[in-house]
Amino acid sequence: MYVIAGATGNTGKVIAELLLAKGQKVRVISRSADKLQPFVNQGAEAFVGSLDDSVAMTRAFSGATAVYVMIPPDITAKDFRATQDRTSDALAAAIAGANVSHAVSLSSVGADKSEKTGPVVGLHQFEEKLNRIANLNVLHLRAGYFMENLLPQMGVIHSMGMMAGPLKGDLQVAMIATRDIGAAAAAALQARDFTGKQTRELLGQRDVTMNEAAAIIGKAIAKPGLSYSKVPDMMLKPALKQLGMSSSMVDLLLEMAGALNSGYMTPLENRSAANTTPTSIENFVADIFVPAFRGNAAGA
Template structure:
């Protein structure tokens, strides 16, 4: 049996479906029985609870051959780093107390750094918590920037006719479809082919700049001249707060953008077959375009 946290999310959803298809027993976690109903229908054991509740997680992890662990993002958290730490502690405690021996943890490019990287620092802290556990094999998948991050920008494109953010326009960096992360995670959860705390980067099909991704998306939605505009950090955080994100989360996202812009947060591995995945942004743009048209 394999336990999957965040089973209604980008990565956890695909992992759960693929494990169920492969015929293993799967236990799926999330906060809403309703949102997990389709996975239950497909044969999963559903456990509803909160990622900050170590007792709940311990029971949900108990008996699992491997666990997919992730720290859920909370755009409204008043102190996002503190929440990451609370949930990270709960996860590490549950791994220790449940006796699970294999964990695949969703981390990020830049998680080698303890601070200065916004929300990624919380993933670094979690890798360190796992490193301190004895007898547990943890695979930290350090993923690049999700293609899914373009969804929240569709409103800006629709209403203002531009794409934009705090990241520089022209520097290519690794971007990846979350389904490619899910495929790598599902494989690892089944094969359990690593020892101790092991880090693997997942860098997507190729490095892409914001400007190039914007051009590809623009062409797909019938706006071939769509431009990417880099906003000053203060304007960016202000815009995120006006969209309903907490000041804490907005400030951390700006810090993360700065860490990418200044080359501080970057891959440590050279690109090669093991960290390159298949989904092209050109193909993902078809899905973004569908969502854009439906707005």
Template sequence: MKIILTGSLGNISKPLATELVQQGHAVTLISSKAERQAEIEALGATAAIGSVDDVAFLTATFSGADAVYLMVPPNFTVRDSRAYHQHLGRSYAQAIQQSGVRRVVQLSSWGAHRSEGIGGIIGTHDVEEILAELPGLALTHLRATSFYYNMFSFIGLIKARGIIGVNYAGDTRVAFVHTQDIAAAAADELATPATPGRHVRYVASDERTAHDVARVFGAAIGRPDLQWVAFTNEQMQENLERAGLPATRATEVVDIYAGIGNGTLSEDYEQHKSALGRVKLEDFAQEFAAAFQAAG
């Protein structure tokens, strides 16, 4: 199959490209940076250098493809995250229509089933809706749960204050996911023909409480007394702004974590779970410990 991937050499797209190439597919990886071409080609993929907001470029790249994997590159510099997602969603939709692609797998998020009350995930909801309007498309929303790697942001907090936490309680049970498991699910979807229509697949690796996170991470970094501390929304907002996030983007993050705490993000996930992936919390804790030590 000829498969097109967005996401350059990111945490999902690089292992996804590697897996698909090993399966014998002809993979094209889109990147905005020409200096990535050699590394992309070293994976056995073809590099397509251009911008994902360039409809003409996307149309030319998508033409003749059997399947396309779409993601919106994270960008914390834009002032309006929702408008940014909507713009790229429309670019993708136009290119799909003009190129004639009929199989699309879109990286989405748990909580994207809702049209409000989900913080920064609202833009991902919008992209789902934009793509779902395309007729005749076999579309899968790959709804990933809470990314393990977001917890690398705890390193500074642990080193500075000896605690770990966000604005949800320690007994909150959270579905976490590793990017390797997302890549594996995306590879499975892309290589499997799908019937026209809208499909949803949730991707999670492990389900653990926040207290479990503190205990497992504490053991991994040699701080067995590490405790989870639940911040208020106001404290979380202040912490994020102090870390350099613009106020509006900080509020989006606060609302996402609040949605985990009150069950808003997980309500549809709980009704439509898929089998958990391979990478458990204890596995990721080793990655966390390595990054913690490297941070000095």
């Protein structure tokens, strides 16, 4: 039995569907039974519960061959870091309590650092908590910058005719599509070829700059010449709050952007076949960004 946390989310959904397609037994976790129904229709067992409830998660993880764990980002949380810590405490307690032998966790590039990387500090702590569990074999997947982070640019393009954000335009960023993380996690859960406490970076198909991303998106949405501008933090803060982020989240996000811009937060591994994944930025833009952009425009 494979147990998947965050099964209705970006990475968890891909993992659950890949395992179900292989005929594996899968238990999917969500706070909503309704959202789990599509997986149940494919043969999965539903578990309704919250990831910050250690008692529920101990039940969810019992009997697992392997579990996939991640900390759902609650961008509205008044104290984002405290929310992350509550969830990582609960997940670690449940993994220990249910005597899980193998876990794959979703972490991030930069999780080697214990401070000054914004939300990634919460993933550093998550790794540490899991690493302290005796007898647990755990693989931390340190993913690069999600290509899905580009989706909020749809609103910026509509309102300002350009792309904007806190990253330097010419910064080389290891950008990854979340479906590639899901595929790597599903493979690791089935192979269980990791022992002790291990990390593995997932760096996407190639490094991409925001300037390049803007050019690729511009071409795909028939706005040739679409450009990207780095915006000063003080100007970004109100815009990010308008997207629904708490002040705590905004501050952490800008700290992370600063850490990326300065090179403090950067992959530790050289790019290799093992940490390179298939989806290119061009594929992501064609498959995900453009349909979302068109849908957005149609609904506007």
